[in-house]
Amino acid sequence: MSEDKVLGNSAPSPQRFLVVIAVVAGFAIAGVHELTRPWVAEQRATLLGRSVLDVLPEAVTFEAYRLRTDGSLERIEEPDAAALFLGRDADGRVAGVAIPASGFGYQDRIGLVYGLDPEQRRLLGMRVLESRETPGLGARIADDAAFLESFVSLELSLDDAGRPRPLRIAATAPAGPGEIDAITGATVSVRAVARIISESLSEWLQRLQGLDFHLEEPGDG
Amino acid sequence: MIDAELWSLFVNAALVNNFVLAYFLGICPFLGVSSRIDSAARMGVAVTFVMLIASLCAFGLHRMLTLIDARYLELIAFIVVIASTVQLVEMFVRKVSPALFEALGLYLPLITTNCAILAVALFQTQRGYGLLECVVFALGAGVGFTLALVLMAGIREKLALGAVPDAARGVAITLLLAGILSLAFMGFAGVGVET
Amino acid sequence: MAEALEELHAETATERLQAGLWRQNPILVQALGMCPTLAVSNTAANALTMGLATAAVLLGSALVISTLRETIPRQVRLASFVLVIATFVTITDMLIEAIAIEMHRALGAFLPLIVANCLILGRIEALASRRSPRLAAMDALGMGAGFICCLLALGAVRELLGQGTLFGIMLLPERFEPWVVMLLPGGGFFALAALVLAFRWVQGHADVVERAR
Numbered sequence: 001m002s003e004d005k006v007l008g009n010s011a012p013s014p015q016r017f018l019v020v021i022a023v024v025a026g027f028a029i030a031g032v033h034e035l036t037r038p039w040v041a042e043q044r045a046t047l048l049g050r051s052v053l054d055v056l057p058e059a060v061t062f063e064a065y066r067l068r069t070d071g072s073l074e075r076i077e078e079p080d081a082a083a084l085f086l087g088r089d090a091d092g093r094v095a096g097v098a099i100p101a102s103g104f105g106y107q108d109r110i111g112l113v114y115g116l117d118p119e120q121r122r123l124l125g126m127r128v129l130e131s132r133e134t135p136g137l138g139a140r141i142a143d144d145a146a147f148l149e150s151f152v153s154l155e156l157s158l159d160d161a162g163r164p165r166p167l168r169i170a171a172t173a174p175a176g177p178g179e180i181d182a183i184t185g186a187t188v189s190v191r192a193v194a195r196i197i198s199e200s201l202s203e204w205l206q207r208l209q210g211l212d213f214h215l216e217e218p219g220d221g
Numbered sequence: 222m223i224d225a226e227l228w229s230l231f232v233n234a235a236l237v238n239n240f241v242l243a244y245f246l247g248i249c250p251f252l253g254v255s256s257r258i259d260s261a262a263r264m265g266v267a268v269t270f271v272m273l274i275a276s277l278c279a280f281g282l283h284r285m286l287t288l289i290d291a292r293y294l295e296l297i298a299f300i301v302v303i304a305s306t307v308q309l310v311e312m313f314v315r316k317v318s319p320a321l322f323e324a325l326g327l328y329l330p331l332i333t334t335n336c337a338i339l340a341v342a343l344f345q346t347q348r349g350y351g352l353l354e355c356v357v358f359a360l361g362a363g364v365g366f367t368l369a370l371v372l373m374a375g376i377r378e379k380l381a382l383g384a385v386p387d388a389a390r391g392v393a394i395t396l397l398l399a400g401i402l403s404l405a406f407m408g409f410a411g412v413g414v415e416t
Numbered sequence: 417m418a419e420a421l422e423e424l425h426a427e428t429a430t431e432r433l434q435a436g437l438w439r440q441n442p443i444l445v446q447a448l449g450m451c452p453t454l455a456v457s458n459t460a461a462n463a464l465t466m467g468l469a470t471a472a473v474l475l476g477s478a479l480v481i482s483t484l485r486e487t488i489p490r491q492v493r494l495a496s497f498v499l500v501i502a503t504f505v506t507i508t509d510m511l512i513e514a515i516a517i518e519m520h521r522a523l524g525a526f527l528p529l530i531v532a533n534c535l536i537l538g539r540i541e542a543l544a545s546r547r548s549p550r551l552a553a554m555d556a557l558g559m560g561a562g563f564i565c566c567l568l569a570l571g572a573v574r575e576l577l578g579q580g581t582l583f584g585i586m587l588l589p590e591r592f593e594p595w596v597v598m599l600l601p602g603g604g605f606f607a608l609a610a611l612v613l614a615f616r617w618v619q620g621h622a623d624v625v626e627r628a629r
Contacts, residue, residue: 014489021496025297025503032507033293039514047517104229106410108238109348130521132238134410135458135578136596243601245454249534252447293510296528297502304498336451336532343525388616392447393609400605407600 045079048113048129052085052098055115055125057152059087059095071207084204087115094118097208100129101200105192108132110141114151114197120205121158126151126197131189138189147190150181156201164205166198227357234361236409240337241369242402247337251370252395256381261374262367269363271332272341274310275303276359279342280352299342307332337366372402432543432551436558442535443566443608444615449535453567454604456526460583463571464564465519469508469527471560474536475553476504478544482552485545497540498531505531535563566611574598574607 012020052062064082065073076082085098096118102111110131115124128142141147156164157178169190170179183190240246250264282298315322332338341362345355376398385394442448452470457463477500481488488496509527513520520527530536539559544552575581578598580588597603 012487012489014492017487017489018492018495018499021499022301025499026294028503029293029297029506029510030291032510036510036514040510040517043514043517047521108233134407134596135599136594245451245601245604246529248450248454249448252450293506296506296509296531297499300498300502300531301495304495336529339532340525340529343528347525388613388620393612393616396605396609396612400602400609403605404597404600404602407602 048079051113051127054127055098055113056087056096058089060090062087096124101196103196105133106138106188123151123154133189137185140183140186141189141193144183147181147183164201167194231357231361234358235365239365239406240362242406246340247335256377258374261370265367265370268332268366271307271338272359272363274306275338275342276355278302278306280355283346432555433558436562441562442559448538449533452526456523457570458599459575460571462522463567467564467567470530473504473508473530474560475556477501478552478556479549481540482544482549501536502531570607
């Protein structure tokens with residue numbers, strides 16, 4: 001090790017010493033980074049992958065896509081950078097798309113992913129990926145069973161032009177199209193989730209119209 | 222007109238997610254220095270100033286390290302560059318304005334190891350802020366820090382006249398007060414939301 | 417000379433180990449490393465991970481620095497310390513991400529912030545940079561253990577009262593209405609204040625007993 005060389009000399013010049021230490025530190029970090037990279041990549045993929053499969057109940061596999069600047073999609077390997085996931089069922093048919101979205105909540109940014117059926121008329125599910133909402137109150141958007149359930153097979157409410165209206169919070173017991181459950185004490189967070197999904201939907205639905213996923217059979221590319 | 226999103230970012234960093242009272246950053250100076258309002262205010266200004274410098278350094282470093290694909294060196298680079306920049310600024314201030322140095326200088330070396338400074342750098346990177354957002358975020362964080370410190374100092378000046386039980390003197394009573402302040406600051410939650 | 421120093425402090429190695437746990441407990445007595453103590457102690461698991469990570473960094477840096485203590489030039493003392501600490505922190509951070517990514521996400525920026533934990537720099541400046549690696553290691557172990565104990569105690573209390581669970585296992589009966597405030601920042605301050613008060617009270621009694629002898 002380089003330290004041994006320095007040890008012989010009782011008073012190395014400060015500059016040289018700092019450089020040596022910095023270089024050793026840099027190499028140590030780079031080494032560990034290289035060693036842990038495959039594990040980290042795998043962990044990241046499974047963490048996100050679990051949520052993606054959660055919001056697409058029928059999917060068993062998924063592909064990650066990135067959005068090119070010209071609006072077209074490009075398949076990528078690293079799921080962290082994906083703008084859209086395409087889920088496929090056991091037979092390789094498209095089981096829906098999962099879209100990550102984020103926006104401001106009560107405390108801080110809320111990151112989530114939601115599933116959309118292939119016909120783009122229903123939501124299939126929603127999972128919160130990150131939030132710093134108040135524990136016990138707003139944070140329940142991530143684990144309140146009834147709330148999460150209300151996104152499953154949620155029919156979108158369409159306007160006359162066939163575009164989806166923003167999601168609303170159900171005021172009465174049987175929720176109608178485009179209505180999600182409320183959580184007592186988490187009104188602002190629930191509203192934020194509705195807003196984040198609605199904004200993301202209005203942006204994506206048009207973009208998705210132009211792309212026909214059914215043509216893209218597995219094994220082709 | 223102030224850009225709504227930037228304003229919301231500022232309010233969020235200063236009040237809603239106050240560095241001291243919501244994120245528990247910079248607790249050491251909070252417990253140590255905050256016994257007089259004027260020294261607390263000076264400390265706050267010094268911290269805000271260093272936060273701004275740190276934020277700019279971190280922004281540049283992050284861009285550079287992303288370019289050469291070595292983001293894993295970020296932490297070590299942040300620390301070294303922020304510490305040396307603060308040292309440079311300290312020398313500069315001592316030369317240019319001995320009075321200002323007298324007022325702030327004492328705190329500068331202390332500040333470098335303050336976790337609130339590093340947190341500004343880490344948070345802005347993690348959240349992918351742009352240059353302008355970084356500056357606003359650092360300012361907000363600094364203002365929030367100063368506010369918490371001054372509030373605490375004000376309470377402690379009064380407290381010096383009260384009868385505090387022996388066991389609670391010092392750290393314990395400060396922590397209790399901080400808890401109450403923190404609850405009060407929760408009232409700001411939701412202010413930064415644009416609805 | 418190093419031999420003589422070693423001799424002189426040989427008997428204090430065990431004392432160093434104990435000091436960190438009680439008499440010089442980093443959190444309760446020295447009020448060092450408060451930031452992560454409060455920030456991640458909302459659940460027992462978070463607190464334990466943070467405590468272990470901090471202790472590992474402290475032990476690693478203390479060993480390296482005390483080994484190099486006669487080589488490090490005085491002028492760049494602090495810079496070298498910080499470099500060594502930051503290296504260990506980055507490595508710990510990467511290892512945790514590789515092993516337990518959900519924990520890594522939960523702790524977020526507080527893992528890299530271990531660098532700024534004044535406990536580590538404080539112990540290295542006060543002890544590791546002057547004493548033998550053996551003594552430095554003992555001190556680091558003691559301080560680390562003291563830190564972990566406090567963090568775990570806080571995390572356990574906050575999780576139990578705030579959610580009714582411990583390490584994610586439901587312990588309190590259904591009827592118990594969780595004290596959400598314990599999970600909030602304010603609750604962190606209150607819990608730590610209570611812990612400090614309890615410690616002072618117990619120690620006050622111990623001192624009285626000692627004086628009576």
